[in-house]
Amino acid sequence: MDKKTIKDIDVVGKKVLVRVDFNVPRDKATGEITNDNRIVQALPTIKYLIDNGAKAVVLFSHLGKVKTEEDKAKNNLAVVAPALSKLLGKEVEFVDATRGPVLEEAIAKADNGHVILVQNTRYEAGESKNDPELGKYWASLGDVFVEDAFGSVHRAHASTAGIPAHLPSAAGFLVEKEIAYIGKAVNDPVRPLVAILGGAKVSDKIGVIENLLKVADKVIVGGGMCYTFAKAMGHSIGNSLCEDDKVEMAKKFIEEGKGKLILPIDSICSDKFGTDGDIKECGEDVPDGYLGLDIGPKSIELFKKELEGAKTVIWNGPMGVFELEPFAKGTIAVCEALANLPECNTIIGGGDSAAAVMQLGYADKVSHISTGGGASLEYMEGKVLPGIAAIDDK
Known part of the structure; x- marks a missing residue:
């Protein structure tokens, strides 16, 4: 593979932004996750960053399609945080925001491999349009970008192609495996x-x-x-x-x-x-x-x-x-x-x-x-x- 992988970059003391794929299937009636395979597949990359001295691990993902307020309510990424915490054996902080002071403060005060899950990237209208301003803003929140959402790499979105335009970037273990x-x-x-x-x-x-x-x-x-x-x-x-x-x-x-x-x-x-x-x-x-x-x-x-x-x-x-x-x-x-x-x-x-x-x-x-x-x-x-x-x- 001629692309940098996670082992090619120094993450010690860095705020690492990771694009994961937590677009998990859920029960239509209860909203509960019915298959956690996509969360499980992201664990090796998240654990590696924690174990190798990352200051913060900031996770970005979409969930479903978001075109209306009803879609927003239905596709709130908060459902993933408890499932990820349990699988990771470590607290995951869910931030109910995609930009602004609440998100910025959570990342600024994070330390010792603290894991933050950001609200659904598709809450931002500019996500699927790869809005340059949005990609630049998200990139400003971290030091390094890791792409580990193979299910989304065929889309030129702000969280997949916009962020790495402004930061040093590498493939996570899942993307590396898929390419291999x-x-x-x-x-x-x-x-x-x-x-x-x-x-x-x-x-x-x-x-x-x-x-x-x-x-x-x-x-x-x-x-x-x-x-x-x-x-x-x-x-x-x-x-x-x-x-x-x-x-x-x-x-x-x-x-x-x-x-x-x-x-x-x-x-x-x-x-x-x-x-x-x-x-x-x-x-x-x-x-x-x-x-x-x-x-x-x-x-x-x-x-x-x-x-x-x-x-x-x-x-x-x-x-x-x-x-x-x-x-x-x-x-x-x-x-x-x-x-x-x-x-x-x-x-x-x-x-x-x-x-x-x-x-x-x-x-x-x-x-x-x-x-x-x-x-x-x-x-x-x-x-x-x-x-x-x-x-x-x-």
Whole structure:
């Protein structure tokens, strides 16, 4: 990695500003955190700064989307402070402000690795616009900046790209790990490299498919997006999800990916989106009045065969509607196949595929689960990520 990491900078006696990703899922009714994985992933960087003499560790994060006063109330970052305190085994001071004397005073009086969590960065309208004044102001509160929010590095926001424009900066352990795994998998993989892409829309993954068809040895496609490809091949798809404006693009990928692009050969279909419909196996054609909701048993066997011998696998996107038990078999089968690949570097690219791996109990059977869905996708596309570009070079 040609960017400075946390071990390349002196933090003794410094006020260290850290961009973390505490955009945690919460229960809609109670507001309680339902999965603390993103907080857990930030602990190594926070603990290192405390243990290595930082004067203050000041944490910046967003939580949800904030466009209205109702959003503000719903996405108050105060919910994270007690959970972080418990995991860290140390008091975390929550400051209910994003600028002004209360925040400035809290940071000024902090000492001996005191941890401060700043209110939701998106309370500031200039955050997502990368307002230069806001980035400069936040930078004025500290001495050094550490980028450890991989889930946000694909966004040029004030807290990801604005602050490091004014301070010495480095990558935290999480960002360093993400770059090491995903960067190596795309740029210098141990081959054969197999990419598995799922999810609903082709449009979300056009750049990824394009790039991976160049760099991967095989690209397996499942999920709702496969029906756009099925239509491009002349199959009937019933009421299945399809992006008609992307059919020509799918034809182009099929032509370019001959011998490399692997598509499903059957589906689990239903006449309803739910568990109470007429559920049946369909071949390559989906009957009228039905929609495909998972890959079928023949596709599962095909995908398993194509994965044999793989030494690097990147997976982004489930094979079907895995949240509903009748349509989870394809995603479970991919989890099992990856768990049983000998000496293979298996990388789960965040988002729904990460949620599936964790929900289905395979988290400890894969090499790496990315904390950033959008960021990992853009990294796989070969894009420059603003939050990483902003980190100082070695």
